[in-house]
Amino acid sequence: MPARINSIQLPSMTPGSQKQIQWLRFGKAGARPKVYLQAAIHANEMPGTMALHHLMPQLLAAESQGLIQGEIIVVPTVNPIGQAQLVGNAHAGRYNLLSYENFNRNWLSLSDAVAERVGKRLGDDAQSNIKRIRKAAREVLAEMKPVNELQTLRVEIMKLSVDADYVLDLHCDIHAALHLFTSACDWPNGAIRELAADLGARASLCNEPYATSLTFSGVHASLWGRLRDRFAQAVIPQACMAVTVEMRSQFDVSDALGRSDANNLYRWLVRRGVVRGRAQPLPRLLSPAMPMSGMDVGYSQGTGFLVFHVKPGTLVKKGQAICDVIDPASPHGPQARTTYKSQTDGVLFSCRLDGYLSWPGQVMYRIAGAQPLPHRLGVSGLDD
Numbered sequence: 001m002p003a004r005i006n007s008i009q010l011p012s013m014t015p016g017s018q019k020q021i022q023w024l025r026f027g028k029a030g031a032r033p034k035v036y037l038q039a040a041i042h043a044n045e046m047p048g049t050m051a052l053h054h055l056m057p058q059l060l061a062a063e064s065q066g067l068i069q070g071e072i073i074v075v076p077t078v079n080p081i082g083q084a085q086l087v088g089n090a091h092a093g094r095y096n097l098l099s100y101e102n103f104n105r106n107w108l109s110l111s112d113a114v115a116e117r118v119g120k121r122l123g124d125d126a127q128s129n130i131k132r133i134r135k136a137a138r139e140v141l142a143e144m145k146p147v148n149e150l151q152t153l154r155v156e157i158m159k160l161s162v163d164a165d166y167v168l169d170l171h172c173d174i175h176a177a178l179h180l181f182t183s184a185c186d187w188p189n190g191a192i193r194e195l196a197a198d199l200g201a202r203a204s205l206c207n208e209p210y211a212t213s214l215t216f217s218g219v220h221a222s223l224w225g226r227l228r229d230r231f232a233q234a235v236i237p238q239a240c241m242a243v244t245v246e247m248r249s250q251f252d253v254s255d256a257l258g259r260s261d262a263n264n265l266y267r268w269l270v271r272r273g274v275v276r277g278r279a280q281p282l283p284r285l286l287s288p289a290m291p292m293s294g295m296d297v298g299y300s301q302g303t304g305f306l307v308f309h310v311k312p313g314t315l316v317k318k319g320q321a322i323c324d325v326i327d328p329a330s331p332h333g334p335q336a337r338t339t340y341k342s343q344t345d346g347v348l349f350s351c352r353l354d355g356y357l358s359w360p361g362q363v364m365y366r367i368a369g370a371q372p373l374p375h376r377l378g379v380s381g382l383d384d
């Protein structure tokens, strides 16, 4: 059966132009488990789209054999606004040029509206609570009246995702090893541990207990966490496992990687009972979950250009030199350099590229460590 490509029309922002989001469903609407997969909310991050390009034929084949037990929603390029931002022969897909918002911020925190609607009826029956909360979240979204295309994108996309059991938001970094951002309240759920193992994640960073920044995966996880905080007497499970998957570097787009990532995702879908089949052996987990408070974020304190001593995926020691910022005008050789060192033992999982300019406050690299670090000015957690 040929797949039907569905479209969400966004409101026109300028005369003569209108954008649409295309999405696909595999399996039956309403079947469980429900998985929601999207890529390229930062519209110039294409490794996830490449993985979905290779995954969709596998899902089509599974569907034709009746193997899909649950429902799988796929949005290969979720952000046509960012896709269209071609500026001076470059693609600027990370920030909305109209408002300078990061496209992965300001997603909709629904917990207060859901609490008002059903809070008093949440009791000790976990399954009833899950149904009530999902239904209320859908109703809250249905009543929203977005006016512009970005607001509409957020509301319409969350109508597809908000009641999913699993939400995977596929991103990449500038130069990175594959890593995950998730919530500590999700991690005990075996699904994330398995996802990290199946994808070969070199680091998994956990917000504690859930993300407070309104990222796409953050609002899906925190809906349940915030309701638990508010209604302590009720039994409210973490019914949505939401994760930001950073699929290496922006230039890591190839058929070999896309095929491998698609195979890994498919294997995980089988493991979670979304697609019927025999689960393959679970690969070894490469890194345990690390607390966000243990993340060493390397901020530049001056201007210059960057050169790195280590590559993403490297295990580093506390005190090890990570990069230099070089003052281009200084004639004094080694003294022209400011060296930045790791604050922790851990994994360097992302960094900028050699030769990038550096400015005060710029994030140059991130290291996942097991031990919480003292709070430092500017540490804001996820900024993908």
Ligand SMILES: [Zn+2]
Residues within 6 Å of the ligand: 042, 045, 104, 171, 172, 384
């Ligand atoms: Zn991103």
